[in-house]
Amino acid sequence: STSFTTLFPHKSKLYSKSSPFLFNPTTIELPNSHFLKPCNISMAHNIISSQGSQLKCSAIGDDLDIHTEKPIFDPHSIKPNLIQKMSYDALVWSSLHGLLVGDRASEKSGKVPGVGLVHAPVSLLPMLFPESNWKQACEVAPIFNELVDRVSLDGKFLQESLSRTKKVDGFTSRLLDIHAKMLDINKKEEIRLGLHRSDYMLDEQTNLLLQIELNTISSSFPGLSGLVSELHRSLLHQYKQNLALDPARIPENKAVDQFAEALSKAWTEYNNPSAVVMVVVQTEERNMYDQHWLFTLLKERYPFSSIEFLFKLHDNTFQVRSIRKTLAEIDEQGELLPDGTLVVDGEAVAVVYFRAGYAPTDYPSESEWRARLLMEQSCAVKCPSIAYHLAGTKKIQQELAKPNVLERFLENKDDIAKVRKCFAGLWSLDDSTIVKDAIERPGYYVMKPQREGGGNNIYGDDVKLALQRMEKEGMEEDAAYILMQRIFPTISPAILMREGSSHKDHVISELGVYATYLRNNTRVVMNDHCGYLMRTKVSSSNEGGVAAGFAVLDSIYLV
Ligand code: ADP
Ligand code: MG
Numbered sequence: 309s310t311s312f313t314t315l316f317p318h319k320s321k322l323y324s325k326s327s328p329f330l331f332n333p334t335t336i337e338l339p340n341s342h343f344l345k346p347c348n349i350s351m352a353h354n355i356i357s358s359q360g361s362q363l364k365c366s367a368i369g370d371d372l373d374i375h376t377e378k379p380i381f382d383p384h385s386i387k388p389n390l391i392q393k394m395s396y397d398a399l400v401w402s403s404l405h406g407l408l409v410g411d412r413a414s415e416k417s418g419k420v421p422g423v424g425l426v427h428a429p430v431s432l433l434p435m436l437f438p439e440s441n442w443k444q445a446c447e448v449a450p451i452f453n454e455l456v457d458r459v460s461l462d463g464k465f466l467q468e469s470l471s472r473t474k475k476v477d478g479f480t481s482r483l484l485d486i487h488a489k490m491l492d493i494n495k496k497e498e499i500r501l502g503l504h505r506s507d508y509m510l511d512e513q514t515n516l517l518l519q520i521e522l523n524t525i526s527s528s529f530p531g532l533s534g535l536v537s538e539l540h541r542s543l544l545h546q547y548k549q550n551l552a553l554d555p556a557r558i559p560e561n562k563a564v565d566q567f568a569e570a571l572s573k574a575w576t577e578y579n580n581p582s583a584v585v586m587v588v589v590q591t592e593e594r595n596m597y598d599q600h601w602l603f604t605l606l607k608e609r610y611p612f613s614s615i616e617f618l619f620k621l622h623d624n625t626f627q628v629r630s631i632r633k634t635l636a637e638i639d640e641q642g643e644l645l646p647d648g649t650l651v652v653d654g655e656a657v658a659v660v661y662f663r664a665g666y667a668p669t670d671y672p673s674e675s676e677w678r679a680r681l682l683m684e685q686s687c688a689v690k691c692p693s694i695a696y697h698l699a700g701t702k703k704i705q706q707e708l709a710k711p712n713v714l715e716r717f718l719e720n721k722d723d724i725a726k727v728r729k730c731f732a733g734l735w736s737l738d739d740s741t742i743v744k745d746a747i748e749r750p751g752y753y754v755m756k757p758q759r760e761g762g763g764n765n766i767y768g769d770d771v772k773l774a775l776q777r778m779e780k781e782g783m784e785e786d787a788a789y790i791l792m793q794r795i796f797p798t799i800s801p802a803i804l805m806r807e808g809s810s811h812k813d814h815v816i817s818e819l820g821v822y823a824t825y826l827r828n829n830t831r832v833v834m835n836d837h838c839g840y841l842m843r844t845k846v847s848s849s850n851e852g853g854v855a856a857g858f859a860v861l862d863s864i865y866l867v
Pocket of ligand 2: 507521761762
C-alpha cells in the first residue's frame with residue numbers, strides 16, 4: 309500500500325480506563341477452540357506490567373548518570389537535549405543513505421523520483437526482542453516457504469477452501485477465476501519464485517510468537533528495512549558513551565541483497581539473456597525508493613553469472629535489466645508469443661515481480677484484469693503466481709490451522725510442530741460457538757477480510773456490530789471474513805520520528821521475517837530466511853502498516 313496518511317490516528321485514546329484490556333487482570337479460556345495453543349488470553353496488558361520488564365536506569369544524557377554496566381534501555385529516560393542531537397543525526401543519516409519515501413505534501417512525489425523526498429518514519433532506537441524468538445522466526449521461514457509451494461500445487465484445495473468466499477467477495481472471485489482458467493488449461497509453473505515475509509507478534513501473556521499473516525505478494529520494505537538496522541547500529545556506535553548498547557546486538561539485515569539475488573537467479577533459470585525483470589507497479593508509489601533499492605542492487609551486484617550467457621550476448625550488456633510497468637500499461641503494451649513468451653513494450657519478460665495487484669483498487673477497470681491474466685498465461689516466472697497469491701490469503705491461513713490440514717502438505721513431524729506453534733486461534737465464521745463468543749467479547753478477536761495492504765480489519769465493538777448485522781441479515785457475507793484471536797504484545801516506551809520531529813510514545817511491535825524460495829521443477833535453488841522488518845506502532849492503534857501510515861520502521865536489539 310502506498311498512502312502515507314496520519315501515522316498515529318488514535319493517539320488520544322491511549323490507555324483509556326474504559327478499555328477492558330488495561331486494568332482487569334483476568335485470564336480467560338476461549339471456548340472449544342480447535343487449536344492446541346494459545347487458548348489463554350490475558351486481559352492484563354497494562355503499561356505497568358510491561359515496564360516491569362524494562363531495564364532500570366536513571367536519566368540518560370549525562371555521562372555521570374550511568375551507574376550500571378548492564379545495557380540501559382528506556383528511551384523515555386533519555387534527556388531531551390540528547391534526543392535532539394540523536395534525532396538530528398538520524399535525519400542526516402537517513403537523507404544521505406536513501407532511507408526515504410515520497411512526501412505526501414508533494415504532489416509529484418509518488419510519480420517522479422527525486423522530487424518531494426522525506427525520511428521514512430522510523431523509531432529512533434531499536435526495540436528489544438528476545439533472541440530465542442528471533443531464531444524461532446528464522447528457523448520456521450524455510451518451512452513456511454515449502455508449505456506455500458506445496459499448497460500452491462493443490463489447485464483443488466485452493467478452490468474448495470475459497471469457494472464460499474468466492475460467492476461474496478468479488479475481488480477474490482476474480483483471482484479464483486484466473487486460477488481456475490490455469491487449472492483448466494493444465495498450466496504448469498516449473499520455475500517458482502517466492503519473496504515472502506511472515507509477520508509475527510509476541511503475545512505477552514503466553515510468551516508465544518504468533519503469526520499475524522504470511523505475505524506472498526508484494527512483501528514490502530526489503531530495501532528500507534536493512535537501512536533502519538544500519539541507522540540504529542550507527543547511532544548506537546556514535547552514542548555508546550551515553551547509551552551503553554552494543555551495536556552488534558542488532559542482527560545483520562540482508563533482505564534486499566537476498567531478494568535481488570533471488571530475482572537474478574530466477575532470471576538465470578529462465579535462461580534468456582536478453583529478457584528483463586518486470587516490476588508491476590501502482591500508478592503512484594510513494595514507497596518507490598524501497599523498490600528502487602532492490603532494482604539498483606539487482607543491476608549493480610548481479611550481472612550475468614554464467615559464461616554461457618556471456619557468449620549469447622551481442623550488446624555487451626552485463627546487467628539484469630528491469631522495467632517498471634503498471635497493469636494498465638501491461639494491458640496496452642503486452643502480448644503473448646505463440647511459445648508463451650511475455651513481451652511488454654518490445655521486451656521479453658523473464659520475471660514478473662508484483663508490487664501492485666494485491667488490492668481491488670489496483671484493478672479499476674477490465675484492462676488491469678486482462679493484464680493479470682495475460683501474465684499468468686505466459687511462461688514468465690511470476691512472483692507470485694496466482695496460486696502463490698491465493699496461498700497467502702487469510703482464508704487459507706485459517707484453513708491451514710485446522711486439525712490435520714498441515715499434514716496434507718508437510719511430512720516432517722518436527723516441521724509441522726514448528727509451524728503449528730506459530731498459529732494463533734483462527735476460525736471461520738460458520739463456527740457458531742466462536743461467533744457467539746466474539747459477540748460477547750469482541751475485544752479478544754480481530755475480523756479479517758481477504759485483503760492486503762492494511763486498514764481492512766475490524767476490531768473491538770465493530771466486530772460485535774458486524775457479526776450481529778450479518779446474523780440478522782442471514783446473508784452469506786460472513787464467508788468474506790475470518791476471525792482471529794487478538795494478540796496483545798508487550799507495550800514498551802519508544803521515540804518515534806516522523807516528518808523531521810521526534811516524540812515519545814508507548815508502542816507495540818510486529819516482526820516480519822523475509823524469506824526467499826526459488827525452485828525449478830524438482831530442484832530447490834534457494835530456500836532461506838533473509839533479514840527482517842520490525843514495525844512499531846502506537847499501542848492504541850489497531851492497524852500496523854507503515855505505508856498505510858500507522859507505524860514506523862524499526863529494528864531489533866537481541867536480548
Ligand atoms: P494486511 O494484509 O492488511 O497487512 P494483517 O493481517 O497484517 O493484514 O493485519 C494488519 C495489521 O493489523 C497488522 O499489521 C497488525 O498490526 C494488526 N493485526 C492483525 N491481526 C492481528 C491480531 N490477531 N492481533 C492483533 N493485531 C493484529
Ligand atoms: Mg500485514
